[in-house]
Every structure is written in C-alpha cells, then in structure tokens.
Amino acid sequence: QVQLQESGPGLVKPSQTLSLTCTVSGGSINSGGFWWSWIRQSPGKGLEWIGYRSNDGRTYYNPSLRSRLAISLDTAKNQFSLSLTSVTAADTALYYCARGGAVAGTDYSWFDPWGQGALVTVSS
Amino acid sequence: DIQMTQSPSSLSASVGDRVTITCRASQNIKKYLNWYQQKPGQAPKLLIYAASGLQDGVPARFSGSGSGTDFTLTLSSLQPEDFATYYCQQSYDIPRTFGQGTRVDIK
Numbered sequence: 250q251v252q253l254q255e256s257g258p259g260l261v262k263p264s265q266t267l268s269l270t271c272t273v274s275g276g277s278i279n280s281g282g283f284w285w286s287w288i289r290q291s292p293g294k295g296l297e298w299i300g301y302r303s304n305d306g307r308t309y310y311n312p313s314l315r316s317r318l319a320i321s322l323d324t325a326k327n328q329f330s331l332s333l334t335s336v337t338a339a340d341t342a343l344y345y346c347a348r349g350g351a352v353a354g355t356d357y358s359w360f361d362p363w364g365q366g367a368l369v370t371v372s373s
Numbered sequence: 374d375i376q377m378t379q380s381p382s383s384l385s386a387s388v389g390d391r392v393t394i395t396c397r398a399s400q401n402i403k404k405y406l407n408w409y410q411q412k413p414g415q416a417p418k419l420l421i422y423a424a425s426g427l428q429d430g431v432p433a434r435f436s437g438s439g440s441g442t443d444f445t446l447t448l449s450s451l452q453p454e455d456f457a458t459y460y461c462q463q464s465y466d467i468p469r470t471f472g473q474g475t476r477v478d479i480k
Contacts, residue, residue, distance in 0.1 A: 357405060
C-alpha cells in the first residue's frame with residue numbers, strides 16, 4: 250500500500266524559502282491518474298489546500314499562494330517537493346503531502362493517503 | 374473560492390448513538406464532496422468520496438448523502454474509535470477547500 254512521508258527543516262526564518270520533500274513508498278509517482286499534493290493545517294486557517302502536480306507536468310496551485318509556490322517531482326527518487334518563498338509567520342503550519350486521485354472514469358477527486366505531516370515554524 | 378460550512382462545530386455523543394454532521398457549500402458543487410476523519414496526532418483519512426461512495430476499508434456504519442449545496446455524514450452507531458474530528462472537502466473547483474471541522478467527543 251502506498252505510504253507518504255514528509256521531511257524538511259522544522260524552522261524557517263521570515264522572508265526565506267520553505268522547502269519540504271515527500272517520499273513515496275509502495276507505489277510509483279509515475280503512475281498515471283494521480284496528483285501529488287500538498288495541504289497544510291494551522292489553528293487559524295484549518296485545512297488549506299496548497300496545490301498539486303501530476304506526473305505529466307500539469308500543476309494546479311492555490312491562487313492565494315501561486316506567486317510564491319512551486320511543486321516539483323523527482324521520479325528517480327520517487328519523491329515530490331514543495332518550495333514556498335518569502336515566508337511569514339502566517340505560513341507556520343503542519344504540512345501534509347497526499348496523493349490525489351479520482352474515481353475511475355470520473356473527475357470525482359479525493360486525497361488519499363496522507364503523510365503524517367511535518368510541522369514548520371516561521372520565526373527568527 | 375467555494376466556502377464550506379460544517380455544523381455543528383462540535384458535539385458530544387455516547388457509544389451507540391446515531392450522529393449526523395452537516396456540510397453546506399456556498400454554491401452548487403453537485404456531488405463533488407468528500408469526508409475525512411482526523412484523530413489527534415494523525416493525518417486525515419478519507420471516509421467518503423463523491424458524496425456517498427464508501428472508501429475501501431471504511432466500516433459500513435459511515436454513510437454520506439446529499440448533492441448540490443447540502444451534504445450529510447451519518448454514523449449509524451457511534452463506536453469508541455469514531456471519536457475524532459470530521460472534515461468535508463469540495464473537489465468541484467480550484468482551489469480545493471475544506472470545512473472547518475466537526476469534533477465528536479464522548480458525552
């Protein structure tokens with residue numbers, strides 16, 4: 250069964266770049282029909298979808314973050330990554346990676362499974 | 374953005390109770406609605422997709438219904454392992470958005 254695990258620094262200074270990696274095991278990120286996703290959770294904003302990327306290069310980003318955001322895939326390492334530039338305290342959150350998929354033959358999409366989450370604090 | 378509003382924000386119930394959680398979308402999302410369960414210290418887990426589809430491995434006491442703007446998650450007989458927070462999420466439009474959550478705890 251597919252499992253995801255986030256990794257990266259837990260503390261980032263304001264104005265710097267937040268970088269996280271998600272390692273996928275039990276399946277290939279080259280598998281068609283999936284969207285490799287980032288979602289964050291904070292007490293103030295609840296669950297917030299960040300964006301996703303498919304293995305054919307299509308990306309969808311949250312418009313509120315688009316100007317600072319990049320999601321990339323490393324198929325050789327079976328990983329995908331999040332880069333968020335110019336961070337502020339408002340970007341402090343628990344960051345989850347998740348696999349996005351859809352019911353076969355439809356566009357009813359969902360997120361499953363999720364990683365355990367990586368807490369990132371933005372502070373000087 | 375499509376706003377998702379859940380009610381109630383929290384509820385207390387006993388083992389064996391029937392529990393209903395409501396999710397309302399700010400516009401018609403047809404059946405593009407998922408439900409997740411999150412326990413403390415854990416990631417959310419998909420329960421229901423496309424408003425009423427039961428995810429593999431999820432007990433049949435969970436069910437979802439609704440379409441358009443109004444949706445319901447029902448737990449037919451609450452079990453000890455069901456005490457958690459539940460979230461709805463729309464997959465109709467970008468950005469994907471979630472409800473604020475409904476916490477179910479022990480009465």
